[in-house]
Amino acid sequence: xxxxxxxxxxxxxxxxxxxxxxxxxxxxxxxxxxxxxxxxxxxxxxxxxxxxxxxxxxxxxxxxxxxxxxxxxxxxxxxxxxxxxxxxxxxxxxxxxxxxxxxxxxxxxxxx
Amino acid sequence: xxxxxxxxxxxxxxxxxxxxxxxxxxxxxxxxxxxxxxxxxxxxxxxxxxxxxxxxxxxxxxxxxxxxxxxxxxxxxxxxxxxxxxxxxxxxxxxxxxxxxxxxxxxxxx
Numbered sequence: 364x365x366x367x368x369x370x371x372x373x374x375x376x377x378x379x380x381x382x383x384x385x386x387x388x389x390x391x392x393x394x395x396x397x398x399x400x401x402x403x404x405x406x407x408x409x410x411x412x413x414x415x416x417x418x419x420x421x422x423x424x425x426x427x428x429x430x431x432x433x434x435x436x437x438x439x440x441x442x443x444x445x446x447x448x449x450x451x452x453x454x455x456x457x458x459x460x461x462x463x464x465x466x467x468x469x470x471x472x473x474x475x
Numbered sequence: 476x477x478x479x480x481x482x483x484x485x486x487x488x489x490x491x492x493x494x495x496x497x498x499x500x501x502x503x504x505x506x507x508x509x510x511x512x513x514x515x516x517x518x519x520x521x522x523x524x525x526x527x528x529x530x531x532x533x534x535x536x537x538x539x540x541x542x543x544x545x546x547x548x549x550x551x552x553x554x555x556x557x558x559x560x561x562x563x564x565x566x567x568x569x570x571x572x573x574x575x576x577x578x579x580x581x582x583x584x585x
Contacts, residue, residue, distance in 0.1 A: 405577035406562070453517065463508055463520035464573060
């Protein structure tokens with residue numbers, strides 16, 4: 364069965380801190396994604412990666428960066444956290460073709 | 476541009492049938508997905524349509540009309556556990572990215 368694991372379910376950080384969100388998948392998928400989900404706005408794509416060491420900006424990349432050193436792991440980095448980055452963050456992985464994206468349980472991040 | 480519209484909230488009664496609509500505009504269409512998301516949990520895949528017509532999976536069915544840019548998710552014999560948000564997402568043919576609607580929150584009452 365497909366498994367996408369996010370390192371934390373809940374996280375509280377302070378403004379200005381550097382924050383790391385980790386995501387690991389066990390399906391050997393090439394493609395991985397980071398979204399944020401906010402009420403009334405739905406899921407918005409922050410960054411995605413189609414291969415190791417490869418990254419592409421999504422629709423809202425400002426204030427974020429990513430790292431993909433190994434195929435199974437995709438990290439989202441908030442370089443200097445701000446209160447408007449308080450949100451639910453969802454990681455997903457995807458094989459090619461007609462398969463769906465599979466999501467992790469999400470990390471609810473609060474920036475104080 | 477790209478746009479996906481679905482109702483914000485719906486209510487229904489246990490045992491009834493409910494239809495959740497989704498309309499979309501996209502520059503390149505390569506499939507439509509429906510996900511279910513319970514509060515505080517991950518979205519889970521329900522159905523996929525890429526050709527016109529109806530796909531049935533147990534109590535859930537999904538319909539697609541590409542010429543109308545329209546899909547619906549049909550839930551039959553509603554149960555209390557079906558109370559959740561239902562997300563419509565379209566895959567863009569040019570980028571392979573998923574474009575999500577804002578979701579429809581369904582509440583099922585006894």
